[in-house]
Amino acid sequence: MKGRQWILMDTMSSTHSQYLKAALYSYFNVQKPLGKFLPNGYHLLYFNPKHEETELSKDGYDSHQIPANLMFKRRLWTGGQIDFLHPVAYDSQAVCVESIQNSKSFGENHMVTIQREVVADGLISLVERRSLFYTNDLYKKSTPQFPQKPAIYTHELKPTDILLFRYSSLTFNAHRIHYNKDYAMREGYPNI
DSSP: OTTOEEEEEEEOOHHHHHHHHHHHGGGSSOOOOOOSBOOTTGGGGSSOOOOOGGGSOTTSSOOTTSOTTOOOSEEEEEEEEEEEOSOOBTTOEEEEEEEEEEEEEETTEEEEEEEEEEEETTEEEEEEEEEEEEESSOOOOOOOOOOSSOOSOOOOOOOOHHHHHHHHHHTTOOOGGGTOHHHHHHTTOSOO
16 A cells, blocks of 8 residues: 555646635635735645546545555544645646555554645645544544644634535535535534
8 A cells, every 4th residue: 555656637726716715714814815826725625536426435535545445434634744845826737746655554443644745847846744544433522632832823713514515615525524414423423
């Protein structure tokens, strides 16, 4: 599993960013126009796999990163890190090289670490690491663990069903816990 790699190409259309701005900006106090470059974090709108519905997992999410022969009840995005190195201009062509960096078992549970490098104009523009956790344990409410260092900036955002729908649509994320309450409850969540 380690070392598997995918190449995802995309055009950095400002249209996608305008849609995200319309979805998010009413939740923030700062209103500013989009510039010439993709704002930090907006890369999540791009380079998303475009699998047919029959290729998705039973939970509706992309299945290409699942460890071989793994049966699971829940998949969680448990964390990550993003290093922004160079700005990405709108309307440019860019490539995302996605690879499995690590795959580790914890009994019946499994952690997969993915690295994504976005290359634009011949430069590595950003490096993102994602950790996905595959488990048969149902959701249990717990107190989040935060780093000991105080945050430089915080902002609390309580998403509405509409925001969750819009963001999932923009990122082409069909994970059922984001829109199907019955399915989310089967995984142990109280709601979508």
